[in-house]
Amino acid sequence: MPDPRHDIPTPAVRRLSLYLRQLEALQTQNVLTVSSLTLGQSLGLTDAQVRKDLAYFGQFGRPGVGYQVEPLIRQLREILGTDRISPTLLVGAGNIGLALARFQGFEPKGFRLVAVFDVDPKKIGRRIGELTVQSMEEMPRVVREMNIKLGIMSVPAEASQQVAEQLVAAGVRGILNFAPASLDVPPGVSVRSVDVAAEMEQLSFQANLFER
Amino acid sequence: MPDPRHDIPTPAVRRLSLYLRQLEALQTQNVLTVSSLTLGQSLGLTDAQVRKDLAYFGQFGRPGVGYQVEPLIRQLREILGTDRISPTLLVGAGNIGLALARFQGFEPKGFRLVAVFDVDPKKIGRRIGELTVQSMEEMPRVVREMNIKLGIMSVPAEASQQVAEQLVAAGVRGILNFAPASLDVPPGVSVRSVDVAAEMEQLSFQANLFER
DNA sequence: GGATGTGAATGCATTCACAGCA
DNA sequence: TGCTGTGAATGCATTCACATCC
Numbered sequence: 003m004p005d006p007r008h009d010i011p012t013p014a015v016r017r018l019s020l021y022l023r024q025l026e027a028l029q030t031q032n033v034l035t036v037s038s039l040t041l042g043q044s045l046g047l048t049d050a051q052v053r054k055d056l057a058y059f060g061q062f063g064r065p066g067v068g069y070q071v072e073p074l075i076r077q078l079r080e081i082l083g084t085d086r087i088s089p090t091l092l093v094g095a096g097n098i099g100l101a102l103a104r105f106q107g108f109e110p111k112g113f114r115l116v117a118v119f120d121v122d123p124k125k126i127g128r129r130i131g132e133l134t135v136q137s138m139e140e141m142p143r144v145v146r147e148m149n150i151k152l153g154i155m156s157v158p159a160e161a162s163q164q165v166a167e168q169l170v171a172a173g174v175r176g177i178l179n180f181a182p183a184s185l186d187v188p189p190g191v192s193v194r195s196v197d198v199a200a201e202m203e204q205l206s207f208q209a210n211l212f213e214r
Numbered sequence: 215m216p217d218p219r220h221d222i223p224t225p226a227v228r229r230l231s232l233y234l235r236q237l238e239a240l241q242t243q244n245v246l247t248v249s250s251l252t253l254g255q256s257l258g259l260t261d262a263q264v265r266k267d268l269a270y271f272g273q274f275g276r277p278g279v280g281y282q283v284e285p286l287i288r289q290l291r292e293i294l295g296t297d298r299i300s301p302t303l304l305v306g307a308g309n310i311g312l313a314l315a316r317f318q319g320f321e322p323k324g325f326r327l328v329a330v331f332d333v334d335p336k337k338i339g340r341r342i343g344e345l346t347v348q349s350m351e352e353m354p355r356v357v358r359e360m361n362i363k364l365g366i367m368s369v370p371a372e373a374s375q376q377v378a379e380q381l382v383a384a385g386v387r388g389i390l391n392f393a394p395a396s397l398d399v400p401p402g403v404s405v406r407s408v409d410v411a412a413e414m415e416q417l418s419f420q421a422n423l424f425e426r
Numbered sequence: 427g428g429a430t431g432t433g434a435a436t437g438c439a440t441t442c443a444c445a446g447c448a
Numbered sequence: 449t450g451c452t453g454t455g456a457a458t459g460c461a462t463t464c465a466c467a468t469c470c
Contacts, residue, residue: 011461015419019412023394027371037429045396049429050463057431065430066470082415083422090414101313102410107394111411112418151421152414159239175424176417178410182235182319184257192420194413198314198390199323200231201406202302202364203294205388206324207227208404209363210295212387223439249451261451262441269453277452278448 014055020045021052022078028071037068084112089148091174093165094156095120095128095135098180102154103130113152117144121161138168145172152176159183166193226267232257233264234290240283249280296324301360303386305377306368307332307340307347310392314366315342325364329356333373350380357384364388371395378405 024044028036038052056062056069059081063069079085090113092103103118118135120126128135136144144150153174157165162181169177170191179185179195187193236256240248250264268274268281271293275281291297302325304315315330330347332338340347348356356362365386369377374393381389382403391397391407399405 013461016416018419019409019415020396022415023409023412024396027395039429046398048463050465051461053430054432054462061431063430064470065468066428068429081419083418084415088418097316097318098313101310104309105410106309107411108414111415113411113414152417154414176421178413178417183239184232184236186258190424192417194416196408196410196413197231197235198317198408199319199325200235201390201408202320202325202366203231203234203296203323204228204406205364205390205404206295206300207230207293209387212402225439251451260441262443263439265452266440266454273453275452276448277446278450280451 010058014058017045017047017051017055018059018078018082021056022075022082025071025075025078029075033071035068035070038063041069079112082112087112087114088152089114089116089150090152090154091115091117091119091141091145091150091169092154092156093119093138093141093169094180095122095125095130096156099156100130102156102180103133115154116148116150117141138165141168142172145169145174150174152178154178154180156180222270226270229257229259229263229267230271230290230294233268234287234294237283237287237290241287245283247280247282250275253281291324294324299324299326300364301326301328301362302364302366303327303329303331303353303357303362303381304366304368305331305350305353305381306392307334307337307342308368311368312342314368314392315345327366328360328362329353350377353380354384357381357386362386364390366390366392368392 021041024041039049042049042052060077062074062077092099092115095118103115108115115133118130118133119138119141120135121138125135126137151174153169155162155165155177159181162179162183163185166177166185166187170187175190176192177185179193182197182199185193233253236253251261254261254264272289274286274289304311304327307330315327320327327345330342330345331350331353332347333350337347338349363386365381367374367377367389371393374391374395375397378389378397378399382399387402388404389397391405394409394411397405
């Protein structure tokens with residue numbers, strides 16, 4: 003596999019996840035090959051877009067045939083780094099945190115929640131499925147011992163920057179942030195934020211657009 | 215307020231939500247005015263970006279002074295359509311659905327969950343806070359009676375397209391989709407998707423990038 | 427014939443840089 | 449002087465279109 007990790011547009015990487023998701027769906031339907039046109043249409047993208055995106059990472063297709071579903075899934079997982087399970091931690095055992103801790107969708111995608119932390123003494127010790135909520139004081143040790151590189155934060159916005167800094171100091175390199183706040187992290191650490199209320203705002207704007 | 219809803223870049227609208235969020239934070243700190251430079255730095259954006267984005271919607275700033283926090287908040291809410299409360303429905307009272315139903319962050323942002331639906335007879339009738347889970351058969355009537363335009367879906371991927379079609383048929387114009395699947399909806403209807411596992415994949419990719 | 431991979435062309439979005447106002 | 453609003457310039461991403469290969 004060629005591995006030219008230079009000059010790859012960020013949006014292309016984003017779409018890789020969509021391709022993978024769709025390919026996994028095709029696999030359960032026992033579809034063996036798919037063309038860029040078909041794959042694109044199912045995601046609302048052009049065929050050229052699909053081909054260019056995939057070509058950034060290698061030559062996965064066969065002219066006249068298309069892309070083989072199963073091998074391409076393997077390739078994409080390797081590119082995304084999800085061909086091995088990544089141990090992941092969660093900070094914040096509140097409303098959304100509990101739902102994430104019980105979420106069954108991580109494991110098949112290559113992520114396993116291995117630890118949950120909170121600062122609230124009332125929540126520490128509580129069991130969630132296989133896990134027990136631990137104190138934040140335990141966090142650095144657990145990150146080291148389990149070699150955790152990824153973390154999910156569902157903490158109040160006011161606490162989010164401080165928690166992010168603790169995670170980074172402990173060695174976490176990627177943070178999925180559910181707090182409605184921007185996080186400032188050093189180079190070498192990635193943050194992705196999910197702001198549910200902000201998504202609703204976008205829908206509101208678009209819906210208003212049509213009714214005028 | 216000028217209202218040139220033409221030629222506005224999608225990413226600019228996206229950032230409007232970030233500006234609003236940051237402005238709201240500034241307001242709680244009793245900050246009265248903010249410059250494009252300050253606002254941008256707190257969000258990792260350039261000052262030019264901030265100015266251009268806001269200028270798409272009107273002339274909100276004062277040269278030599280900056281932007282007044284409180285008036286700009288009002289303007290942005292009006293633009294986004296969140297200056298009035300939008301009644302919103304939820305389909306899917308599972309793991310994530312319950313967390314969303316209990317989520318306290320919608321109300322201050324202009325959204326109120328007014329109905330929850332599910333197909334599972336075991337869940338129908340169950341109370342979540344102020345709401346009672348209703349059958350999907352009730353949905354079209356409720357949408358009409360309460361004039362609901364926005365919906366949140368936390369249903370299995372396999373059911374998502376069908377549920378989306380039911381919502382659209384009932385009159386819903388914007389859908390926030392938590393199912394890991396693409397939705398095909400007619401023009402005039404907006405969809406935004408949150409795929410938590412896909413976000414984790416993106417972090418995985420970026421984290422892998424650095425350690426090579 | 428059918429579908430990929432890819433330079434070239436186009437189209438958007440971001441950044442620059444500066445005139446003009448407080 | 450300080451900071452906005454905005455044309456012009458730059459930089460990216462997407463789309464086109466076609467040579468190439470199964």
